[in-house]
Every structure is written in structure tokens, then in C-alpha cells.
Amino acid sequence: MDLKSLYREIVNEHNLRPSHKAAIENPDVVLRGVNPSCGDDISLQLKFDGNVISDAGFVGTGCAISQASADIMIDNIIGLEKEEALKQAELFMGMIKGEVLSENQFDELGEAAALQDISHMPARVKCAELGWRTMKEIIDNKK
Numbered sequence: 415m416d417l418k419s420l421y422r423e424i425v426n427e428h429n430l431r432p433s434h435k436a437a438i439e440n441p442d443v444v445l446r447g448v449n450p451s452c453g454d455d456i457s458l459q460l461k462f463d464g465n466v467i468s469d470a471g472f473v474g475t476g477c478a479i480s481q482a483s484a485d486i487m488i489d490n491i492i493g494l495e496k497e498e499a500l501k502q503a504e505l506f507m508g509m510i511k512g513e514v515l516s517e518n519q520f521d522e523l524g525e526a527a528a529l530q531d532i533s534h535m536p537a538r539v540k541c542a543e544l545g546w547r548t549m550k551e552i553i554d555n556k557k
């Protein structure tokens with residue numbers, strides 16, 4: 415399987431069988447994120463234990479890219495400190511806007527690196543960043 419097919423597979427899998435597309439118990443913050451240009455509409459829920467994101471989930475509707483990206487984002491950030499999650503969001507948004515990342519930075523993004531081809535699809539950038547942008551907004555407001 416070439417890398418592009420692998421990436422497509424990862425995105426499909428997270429879209430069809432998301433691990434975190436469900437409400438969580440007693441979230442500390444719930445924030446809606448909307449991408450009107452595509453119709454993506456999610457509600458992101460985060461729970462904190464001090465500085466650490468202890469649980470997260472999302473509900474909503476949208477295209478495959480927005481849903482898969484939000485699911486992967488949550489996979490990545492559960493267990494991270496707020497600052498680490500923000501750093502990942504910054505890397506991710508840089509990547510999908512065409513910034514060149516180092517190998518270490520790709521590693522840090524884990525499965526989210528599967529969305530790197532979005533940088534060649536400007537119309538889908540807002541879809542891919544929706545979950546990440548909403549997460550960043552929650553954490554920025556909590557500081």
C-alpha cells in the first residue's frame with residue numbers, strides 16, 4: 415500500500431468508525447465549531463484534570479474530512495497538557511496550509527499527518543482545521 419492509500423485509509427476509518435464521536439460525561443467546556451463554507455457543524459466537549467485534557471468527545475455533522483480530523487485530533491490530545499495540545503494544533507494547521515514540517519514534527523502529529531494532502535486542496539482546509547480550531551479556542555479562553 416503506498417503512503418497516499420494508507421493516508422486515505424486512516425481518514426476513511428476515522429470517518430466511518432470514529433472513536434470519540436459521542437458526548438462525554440460532565441464536560442468542563444462545550445463549544446460549537448461551524449464551517450459555513452461546507453456545512454460542517456460540530457460541538458466539541460473537553461474535560462480537564464488540572465492542566466491535562468482528561469477526556470474529550472464531539473457530536474455533530476459534516477463532511478468526511480471534518481469528522482475524521484476532529485476524531486483524530488481527540489485521539490491525539492487526550493492525556494496531553496493544554497500547552498502540548500496547542501502546540502499540536504499549531505503544527506497541524508501549519509501542515510495543512512502547506513508549511514514544511516520536519517520528520518519529528520510529523521511524528522508528533524501521529525495519524526493527523528494523514529491529512530497533509532489537504533495542503534493541496536485549499537477548499538478543504540477549513541474542514542480539516544475545524545476540530546483543531548475549536549479545541550484551540552477552548553484552551554485559549556481557559557488561560
Ligand SMILES: [Zn+2]
Nearest residue numbers: 452477480541
Ligand atoms: Zn467540510
